[in-house]
Amino acid sequence: MIISESEIALKESRIKGSFRMLLAEDDYANAEYVKLVVRHQDIAVIHAKNGAEAIELFKNNPLVDIVLMDIKMPIMDGYEATREIRKLNQDVPIIALTAFALDGDKEKAISAGCTGYLTKPVGKDMLLSVIGSYLVRGR
Amino acid sequence: MKSPLIILLLLLFFHSCKWNINSESDSFRIKTEQQKIVEEVDGDYHGILPYPGGVGIRTTLILRKDSTFIFRTENLEDRNIKMVDEGIYSREGDIIIITLKGGEKKYFEADNGKIHCLNNKRQRVDVSRWSQYTLVRR
Numbered sequence: 001m002i003i004s005e006s007e008i009a010l011k012e013s014r015i016k017g018s019f020r021m022l023l024a025e026d027d028y029a030n031a032e033y034v035k036l037v038v039r040h041q042d043i044a045v046i047h048a049k050n051g052a053e054a055i056e057l058f059k060n061n062p063l064v065d066i067v068l069m070d071i072k073m074p075i076m077d078g079y080e081a082t083r084e085i086r087k088l089n090q091d092v093p094i095i096a097l098t099a100f101a102l103d104g105d106k107e108k109a110i111s112a113g114c115t116g117y118l119t120k121p122v123g124k125d126m127l128l129s130v131i132g133s134y135l136v137r138g139r
Numbered sequence: 140m141k142s143p144l145i146i147l148l149l150l151l152f153f154h155s156c157k158w159n160i161n162s163e164s165d166s167f168r169i170k171t172e173q174q175k176i177v178e179e180v181d182g183d184y185h186g187i188l189p190y191p192g193g194v195g196i197r198t199t200l201i202l203r204k205d206s207t208f209i210f211r212t213e214n215l216e217d218r219n220i221k222m223v224d225e226g227i228y229s230r231e232g233d234i235i236i237i238t239l240k241g242g243e244k245k246y247f248e249a250d251n252g253k254i255h256c257l258n259n260k261r262q263r264v265d266v267s268r269w270s271q272y273t274l275v276r277r
Contacts, residue, residue, distance in 0.1 A: 027191075028256070028258055028264045028272070029188065029189060029190040029191065029264075029272075030190055030191060032188060032190065032196060032212075033190040033193060033196065033214075035243075036196055036212050036214055036220060036221075036222060037214065037220055039222055039240075039241070040214075040219075040220045040221070040222060044241045045241070045243070047243065047259075049258070049259065099191075120191065120192070121190075121191045121192020121193060122192075123192075124214065124216065124217055124220065
């Protein structure tokens, strides 16, 4: 069994307390995959199915350590939800999660307030590596 | 004058007894039907739930007669990534509700030996795209 550096860092950092992730993702299959991978790392997941729900859940859970934000969602997209969350919290890492691979998407996500960017489909190693790097940095 | 009154009281008494018997009988029938519903869904349900770009999540839901469940998920790409949740499930008609560690609720719909995964609005997951989002009893 190979354990990546990010997983080791997550395990060591968790001694100081468990992590909470807000996952904003409308696609059931993607959400199930992400939840399985991160729950396996003892990261508690709060799941929102659209941008508006993400904002509500963020307001109700101010101790969220990281946000994984799908960009294309119904009711309110990830760009707008990110801008709203940034009005509430300037520090929480927000990782954009999108199927779009077009030039300019990364810049658009960053300008909306995202701190990082992942393109779907996201492999387990890449997902944990990015999440781990932000969580460990924050502790 | 007294006898019609006595007869009326006797009729009311017998009617009341009959109603009680019917009521107990109905109650017994409802309990039996509820028991039958629980017996209908207990079993081991299996499936591989796909996701974009991956092999899938092997999913097992065991529902027992005593209303306890075991919910196992395993990432087929990396079998070290697996979760086991246990607890007590509840039912609302055909809808089965389980609560995972951390409080997340998951919804399923019982359907003749199959269990369909539901989203949080208790709607079936888009079957046109993900027809396999169903667990089958073995």
